[in-house]
Amino acid sequence: MKKTMMQIIDGKKISQDLKNELKADVAHFQANTGKVPGLTVIIVGQDPASQVYVRNKAKSCLEIGMHSTVIEMPHDTPQETLLNTIRELNQDPAVHGILVQQPLPKQIDEFAVTLAIDPSKDVDGFHPENLGRLVMGHLDKCFVSCTPYGILELLDRYNIETKGKHCVVVGRSNIVGKPMANLMMQKLDATNCTVTVCHSATRDIPSFTKQADILIAAIGKARFITADMIKPGAVVIDVGINRIEDQSTKSGYRLVGDVDYDGVAALASAITPVPGGVGPMTIAMLLKNTLQSFRRINNL
Numbered sequence: 001m002k003k004t005m006m007q008i009i010d011g012k013k014i015s016q017d018l019k020n021e022l023k024a025d026v027a028h029f030q031a032n033t034g035k036v037p038g039l040t041v042i043i044v045g046q047d048p049a050s051q052v053y054v055r056n057k058a059k060s061c062l063e064i065g066m067h068s069t070v071i072e073m074p075h076d077t078p079q080e081t082l083l084n085t086i087r088e089l090n091q092d093p094a095v096h097g098i099l100v101q102q103p104l105p106k107q108i109d110e111f112a113v114t115l116a117i118d119p120s121k122d123v124d125g126f127h128p129e130n131l132g133r134l135v136m137g138h139l140d141k142c143f144v145s146c147t148p149y150g151i152l153e154l155l156d157r158y159n160i161e162t163k164g165k166h167c168v169v170v171g172r173s174n175i176v177g178k179p180m181a182n183l184m185m186q187k188l189d190a191t192n193c194t195v196t197v198c199h200s201a202t203r204d205i206p207s208f209t210k211q212a213d214i215l216i217a218a219i220g221k222a223r224f225i226t227a228d229m230i231k232p233g234a235v236v237i238d239v240g241i242n243r244i245e246d247q248s249t250k251s252g253y254r255l256v257g258d259v260d261y262d263g264v265a266a267l268a269s270a271i272t273p274v275p276g277g278v279g280p281m282t283i284a285m286l287l288k289n290t291l292q293s294f295r296r297i298n299n300l
């Protein structure tokens, strides 16, 4: 039997294409209204990984002509101080997107923070109102959380057939697994799958993953998904970002996904690499959500 070519899903390229499109849209709206979309990111404390993420978000905003503000707060900031800052941003007409970088220090309740953000500016899509609208299928009236949204964009731009397929999502976090599984089961052109969700209490995970036409791994365990867990020809989406030791690199570590790439790529029909797959899409979708918020607020 002739084996069809395996496709590497290039999130780096697609995210750049998307950023170019968004840049043109921002310029267009600026020319017509004199206004630009604005994203404010709040970071509490000095977690090095969070600082890198926040810097990248701000840089990406500027690249496409959006306004970006970063508010840095000390590690011991009381919850009420953070909530007051969010309330002020909710009222600020120049701010279209508000994002509070996680994780937060332990004196701050993450859910209280999520609830404080005005759902119409919640470009992370974490607020229950946005998640609820997503579950009800009102994608045009909510913000979809950026990582699952980026995966939909990749499936769409690579013309991957989803209707009637069996999608298995491994992981059920509120920011990836749950919204992802809910999206894939919606009655939409880009989804419409039969969905199975696996998690840490699932018995015999391979018996499910082997049935997947589309497998989405969002676990946080390096190379958890191995070739013997895959149906030949499956589309494999790897959300995981895990550091493993590697003395051959300058830093002494490198990033790998939740999928054992080499073994799985030999069987898959399409696969996202790590890095360069889902990761770059997350920031691009944050920009897309911020532009969407700007358009809704200004009736554009």
Ligand code: NDP
Residues within 6 Å of the ligand: 147, 170, 171, 172, 173, 174, 175, 176, 177, 198, 199, 200, 201, 202, 205, 218, 219, 220, 221, 239, 240, 241, 242, 278, 279, 280, 282
């Ligand atoms: P969480 O830790 O919040 O969730 C992990 C999920 O995996 C949980 O539902 C957990 O199950 C499940 N799980 C853990 N161990 C097992 C196991 N042995 N067998 C089956 N299921 C298991 O992680 P996130 O969803 O936030 O992130 C997942 C991964 O994706 C991480 O590597 C993270 O760094 C990465 N990530 C990447 C992003 C990107 O932009 N590319 C964005 C966000 C995350 P249970 O619920 O039972 O505990």
